Amino acid sequence: MLDKAPNGKVSDLLGALDKALSAGEIEHAVDLFQADCYWRDLVTFTWNIKTMEGKDQVRDMLKARLADTKPSNWKIADGEDASEAGGIIESWIQFETEVARGFGHMRLKDGRIWTLLTTMSELKGHEEAVGFDRPMGAKHGAERNRTTWKEDREAEAAELGYSRQPYCVIVGGGQGGIALGARLRQLNVPTIIVEKNERPGDSWRRRYKSLCLHDPVWYDHLPYLPFPRNWPVFSPKDKIGDWLEMYTKVMELNYWGSTECKKASYDEKNREWTVVVERDGKEIVLKPKQLVLATGMSAKPNIPKFEGMDIFKGDQHHSSKHPGPDKYKNKKAVVIGSNNSAHDICAALWEAGADVTMVQRSTTHIVKSDSLMELGLAALYSEQAVQSGMTTAKADLIFASLPYKILHEFQIPVYNAIRERDADFYKRLEKAGFLLDYGDDDSGLFMKYLRRGSGYYIDVGASELVANGSIKLKSGVDVKKLTEDSVILSDGTELPADVVVYATGYGSMNGWAADLISREVADKVGKVWGLGSNTTKDPGPWEGEQRNMWKPTQQEALWFHGGNLHQSRFCRFS
Numbered sequence: 001m002l003d004k005a006p007n008g009k010v011s012d013l014l015g016a017l018d019k020a021l022s023a024g025e026i027e028h029a030v031d032l033f034q035a036d037c038y039w040r041d042l043v044t045f046t047w048n049i050k051t052m053e054g055k056d057q058v059r060d061m062l063k064a065r066l067a068d069t070k071p072s073n074w075k076i077a078d079g080e081d082a083s084e085a086g087g088i089i090e091s092w093i094q095f096e097t098e099v100a101r102g103f104g105h106m107r108l109k110d111g112r113i114w115t116l117l118t119t120m121s122e123l124k125g126h127e128e129a130v131g132f133d134r135p136m137g138a139k140h141g142a143e144r145n146r147t148t149w150k151e152d153r154e155a156e157a158a159e160l161g162y163s164r165q166p167y168c169v170i171v172g173g174g175q176g177g178i179a180l181g182a183r184l185r186q187l188n189v190p191t192i193i194v195e196k197n198e199r200p201g202d203s204w205r206r207r208y209k210s211l212c213l214h215d216p217v218w219y220d221h222l223p224y225l226p227f228p229r230n231w232p233v234f235s236p237k238d239k240i241g242d243w244l245e246m247y248t249k250v251m252e253l254n255y256w257g258s259t260e261c262k263k264a265s266y267d268e269k270n271r272e273w274t275v276v277v278e279r280d281g282k283e284i285v286l287k288p289k290q291l292v293l294a295t296g297m298s299a300k301p302n303i304p305k306f307e308g309m310d311i312f313k314g315d316q317h318h319s320s321k322h323p324g325p326d327k328y329k330n331k332k333a334v335v336i337g338s339n340n341s342a343h344d345i346c347a348a349l350w351e352a353g354a355d356v357t358m359v360q361r362s363t364t365h366i367v368k369s370d371s372l373m374e375l376g377l378a379a380l381y382s383e384q385a386v387q388s389g390m391t392t393a394k395a396d397l398i399f400a401s402l403p404y405k406i407l408h409e410f411q412i413p414v415y416n417a418i419r420e421r422d423a424d425f426y427k428r429l430e431k432a433g434f435l436l437d438y439g440d441d442d443s444g445l446f447m448k449y450l451r452r453g454s455g456y457y458i459d460v461g462a463s464e465l466v467a468n469g470s471i472k473l474k475s476g477v478d479v480k481k482l483t484e485d486s487v488i489l490s491d492g493t494e495l496p497a498d499v500v501v502y503a504t505g506y507g508s509m510n511g512w513a514a515d516l517i518s519r520e521v522a523d524k525v526g527k528v529w530g531l532g533s534n535t536t537k538d539p540g541p542w543e544g545e546q547r548n549m550w551k552p553t554q555q556e557a558l559w560f561h562g563g564n565l566h567q568s569r570f571c572r573f574s
C-alpha cells in the first residue's frame with residue numbers, strides 16, 4: 001500500500017509555498033526552507049541556470065524575480081507520490097509561472113525544503129507539437145498547386161540563410177549543435193547549423209580508430225529519439241557518427257556541412273550578429289539574432305611545444321589526429337599523456353604489435369568501466385534502472401536535483417567503495433609505477449569531469465597492459481626534448497621513437513570565441529567550463545554551475561553548448 005503520509009507533508013508544504021509566493025510574502029516563503037537549502041533553477045525563475053545556496057540567496061532571487069514570475073499551482077506532479085527514506089521526503093512537483101509550465105523535484109528535511117529543483121517544461125503558447133498536437137503530415141482534401149513535404153523542405157533549404165535570415169546560427173554540428181538544433185526545430189525557431197566537416201557525425205568518425213564511447217547507452221540517448229533497445233552498451237565511434245547523421249536528417253535540421261565559420265561580430269545597436277561562413281568555397285554572410293558556439297570542448301587540441309619537435313623525423317601528431325595503429329606494427333611509439341585518449345591509443349598500438357611507452361607527467365584518476373557502471377551509474381542509467389521504471393527524463397532530473405555544492409559528498413562514498421572493490425587492481429597499477437589520484441577530495445571521475453573536464457581514464461582494458469608491463473610506463477617525468485629519432489625525458493631517459501602521439505588534451509571553448517569573434521569578447525565572457533571549485537585546474541571563485549555553459553554569457557546573444565551526450569541531451573535550453 002502506498003504511504004500517504006509523505007504526500008500529505010509535501011502537499012502541506014507546497015500549499016504554504018504557493019500561498020506565500022502568491023501573496024508576495026517572501027519572508028514566509030523563505031521560512032519554508034532549511035538553513036542549508038539549495039534551490040536550483042533551470043530557466044523558470046531566473047531565465048538562467050542558477051543555484052541559490054542558503055536562505056539569503058533564495059530571498060534575493062525572490063526579491064528580484066517573484067513579481068515577474070508570478071508562480072502558482074504548486075502541487076505534487078500528476079500521477080506521482082512522494083516517498084520517504086532516511087529522514088528525507090522526496091517528491092516530483094509541478095507548478096506554473098505567468099509564462100510557463102514547470103516541473104521539478106523537492107527534498108524535505110525536518111519538514112522544510114532542503115533541495116528544490118525548478119525546470120521549465122514549456123512556454124505557454126509555444127508548446128512543442130507533440131502527442132495530440134503532432135503535425136498531420138498529410139494534407140487531406142483536394143487543393144490545386146499543393147506542395148509536398150519534400151518540396152517544402154527543399155524550399156526552406158533554398159531560402160534560409162539566403163533570402164530569409166535564421167534567428168539562430170549554431171557553429172559546430174557535433175552532437176551538441178545537433179541536439180540543440182533539434183530542440184529549436186521543435187520550437188519553430190529558424191536555425192542553421194554550420195559544420196566544417198562534410199557530414200553530421202564526422203567529429204566522431206575522425207577520432208582514432210579504436211574509439212568506442214566510454215559512457216553506456218542509457219546515459220547517451222539523444223533528445224526525442226532514444227537509441228533502440230538492441231543498441232550496444234558502448235557505441236563504436238563510427239556507429240554513433242551514423243546515428244547522428246540519421247538523426248540530423250529525420251529531425252529535419254538545416255545542417256550546412258562543409259561550411260566553416262570564419263568570423264563573427266555583434267552589432268550592439270541592431271542587436272544582430274554578422275556571421276561570415278564559407279560554404280562549398282563560397283562566402284555567405286548570415287545575420288542571426290543569436291549565436292551559439294557548439295564547437296566542442298574536446299575539439300581545440302592542446303599541442304605542446306617541445307624543443308626538437310621541428311627536427312624529429314618520425315610521425316608526430318596530437319591524439320585528435322591519430323590515424324590508428326595499423327602502420328605502426330613493430331614500430332616504437334611514445335605516447336605523451338595518461339588520460340582516456342592516451343590509454344586507448346596505447347592499447348590499440350600494442351594490439352597492432354607496436355612497442356609502446358606511455359609518458360605519464362602527472363597523476364591520473366582511473367576507474368574500471370564495470371565498477372563505474374555498477375556503483376556510479378546503475379541506479380539511474382542502466383538496464384536494471386530501466387526495468388525498475390526509471391525513465392531517461394527522470395534520471396536526468398534526479399541527477400540535476402543534486403546541487404553542485406554538495407555533489408562531491410554524494411560522490412566520495414561511491415569512489416571509496418570502488419577503491420575497496422578494486423584495491424588489488426589499484427595496487428598492481430601503483431606497483432608498475434602508475435601515479436594515481438581520485439580527485440583532490442577523493443570525489444572521483446564525475447567531479448573531475450565537471451571541474452576540469454580532464455584527468456581520468458575509464459578503464460576498458462589498457463590498465464591491465466600498463467600493470468603487466470605490456471605498455472611500458474615512464475611516470476613522474478616530463479619531456480625535455482625530441483631528437484631526430486627519440487624522446488628525451490626530464491630524468492635523462494632516451495626513448496627511441498618512430499611515432500610520438502601528444503595525448504595532451506584540449507583547450508577551453510573560450511578559445512573559440514577568441515578565434516571567431518575577438519579576444520575582447522573572449523575575455524569579457526571569461527573561462528568556459530568548470531565550477532570554480534578551487535581544485536586543480538578549476539580556479540575560484542565558486543560559480544555553483546558550469547561556467548558559461550548553456551546559459552547567457554557576458555556577451556549578449558552569445559551562447560556556448562557542448563559536453564558529453566548526457567549534457568547535450570539535457571542542457572538544450574533555449
Ligand SMILES: Cc1cc2nc3c(=O)[nH]c(=O)nc-3n(C[C@H](O)[C@H](O)[C@H](O)COP(=O)(O)OP(=O)(O)OC[C@H]3O[C@@H](n4cnc5c(N)ncnc54)[C@H](O)[C@@H]3O)c2cc1C
Pocket residue numbers: 171172173174175176177178194195196197202203204207211212213214215259260261262294295296297298299340341516561562563564565566
Ligand atoms: C577521445 C574522446 C572520447 C570521448 N568519449 C566520450 C564518451 O564516451 N561519451 C561522451 O558523451 N563524450 C565523449 N567525449 C567527449 C566528446 O568530445 C563529446 O561528447 C562530443 O564530441 C562533444 O560534442 P560537441 O558537439 O560538443 O563537440 P564536437 O563533437 O567536438 O563538435 C564540434 C564541431 O564543431 C565543428 N567546428 C569547430 N569550429 C568550427 C567552425 N569554425 N566552423 C564550422 N564548424 C566548426 C567541428 O568540426 C566539430 O564537428 C569524448 C571525446 C574524446 C576526444
